Amino acid sequence: MKNYIPRLPYAEKLLAYKDKDLIKVVTGLRRSGKSTLLLLFREQLKQQGINPSQIQFYNFELPENFVGKNWDDIYFDIKKKLQKDKPNYVFLDEVQNIPEFERLVDGLFASENVDVYVTGSNAFLLGSELATLLSGRYIEISILPYSFREYLIAREIDFTNAYLNFELLFFEYVNETSLPKGVELRDAGYDKIFEYLEAIYLTIVEKDIMQRHQIKDKRAFENVIKFIASNTGSAVSPNKISNMLRQDGQLVHRDTVENYLEYLVASFVFYKVNRFDLKGRKQLVTLEKYYLVDPGLAGYLIGKDRYRDRGHILENVVYLELLRRGYKIWTGTSRDSEVDFVCKTKTGDIEYYQVAWEISQENTINREFGALEKIKDHNPKYLLTTDSFPQRRNGIKHLNVFQWLLGAV
Numbered sequence: 001m002k003n004y005i006p007r008l009p010y011a012e013k014l015l016a017y018k019d020k021d022l023i024k025v026v027t028g029l030r031r032s033g034k035s036t037l038l039l040l041f042r043e044q045l046k047q048q049g050i051n052p053s054q055i056q057f058y059n060f061e062l063p064e065n066f067v068g069k070n071w072d073d074i075y076f077d078i079k080k081k082l083q084k085d086k087p088n089y090v091f092l093d094e095v096q097n098i099p100e101f102e103r104l105v106d107g108l109f110a111s112e113n114v115d116v117y118v119t120g121s122n123a124f125l126l127g128s129e130l131a132t133l134l135s136g137r138y139i140e141i142s143i144l145p146y147s148f149r150e151y152l153i154a155r156e157i158d159f160t161n162a163y164l165n166f167e168l169l170f171f172e173y174v175n176e177t178s179l180p181k182g183v184e185l186r187d188a189g190y191d192k193i194f195e196y197l198e199a200i201y202l203t204i205v206e207k208d209i210m211q212r213h214q215i216k217d218k219r220a221f222e223n224v225i226k227f228i229a230s231n232t233g234s235a236v237s238p239n240k241i242s243n244m245l246r247q248d249g250q251l252v253h254r255d256t257v258e259n260y261l262e263y264l265v266a267s268f269v270f271y272k273v274n275r276f277d278l279k280g281r282k283q284l285v286t287l288e289k290y291y292l293v294d295p296g297l298a299g300y301l302i303g304k305d306r307y308r309d310r311g312h313i314l315e316n317v318v319y320l321e322l323l324r325r326g327y328k329i330w331t332g333t334s335r336d337s338e339v340d341f342v343c344k345t346k347t348g349d350i351e352y353y354q355v356a357w358e359i360s361q362e363n364t365i366n367r368e369f370g371a372l373e374k375i376k377d378h379n380p381k382y383l384l385t386t387d388s389f390p391q392r393r394n395g396i397k398h399l400n401v402f403q404w405l406l407g408a409v
Helices: 008-016 034-047 069-082 103-109 127-135 147-153 166-175 180-188 190-213 218-232 237-248 255-265 295-302 306-308 310-326 362-373 401-405
Strands: 025-026 055-059 088-093 114-120 138-142 270-273 275-277 290-292 326-332 338-344 351-354 381-385 398-399
Touching: 008 025, 008 138, 008 237, 025 034, 034 055, 034 069, 034 114, 069 103, 088 103, 103 114, 103 127, 114 295, 127 147, 138 310, 147 166, 147 180, 166 295, 166 401, 180 190, 180 237, 190 218, 190 255, 190 295, 190 310, 218 237, 218 290, 218 295, 237 255, 255 270, 270 310, 270 326, 290 295, 290 310, 295 310, 306 338, 310 326, 310 338, 338 362, 351 362, 362 381, 362 398, 381 401, 398 401
Parallel strands: 025 114, 025 138, 055 088, 088 114, 275 326, 351 381, 381 398
Antiparallel strands: 270 290, 326 338, 338 351
């Protein structure tokens, strides 16, 4: 566990649901920290006095744990090792690699004195029979790579130092990677980070998506990925992407593009955000926006030119932070303006967020404040920018985005 920082919000959730009659399902991108989170939790159980014989941990990325075995072989192997009349803790890492894993999980959950924890790198884990079998009997804990705050902690940087160059550190964060192992590699040079990102990307694209869904046209699929990565924070549609591919000589039907997008979202590479009609107060079902799970992946996918678009990079990072804070998120739209994020907090309150790199020009000030001013309700409204001296206008809270990301405001 060396160099791994405590992921406190996730660890606290696991602890809160310990010994509760629920399966704990930890989901997220490959290498975002799911396995390490469970390993740390296992150590925490031991510190609480749980005997190691009461804990079973299976990593199903290791072939020796599942090759040549059916789900029932694994099930009875686990059952043999259960300690009678004592609580048992069973961890199934990357369980989706087991054929009919739903039956394995269901069988263990039905066993007496067994607390079950599973991880998966694909949202289809909960879109399968498992969700049907266990309706109302599981809790999902979705894990993201390091936040900006966690990134600085991992680098042992004292972010309470007011004289830090936060802009420089932010660009290192988005130019490199927010994936925990990738941050460990930074001292070895960016080429090592690049190789690491490439290995993860190829595993997700070729193993998790192309093989699983039998995609034959790799070029078209990868062009869809690069298009979305180049247009994070912009409204797109399957039709628009299909037309783009057609101009490049690739005939890919909009329904196929829609499937591609679904696979990418299910693998946690991108997150989809629906539009919300600010006037009609309802969700819209067209022209969604997509955000990349790790800004560093954009550098791998489309090169350093992507980082000229500072505003959309910042918007992507803010979206992920809102997600970490447990908010439900939409993008707000009306006839003549748009608000970056309409959020419902964990307590059901509504908040609005507008994101811009800076507002040094008068027309930028009017545009960014104006979008929020057009919303006539009295819910909190925030403008997040890199400006050092925030302004205040018509009740809108203008905050320094770096301090907001660090939880300091």
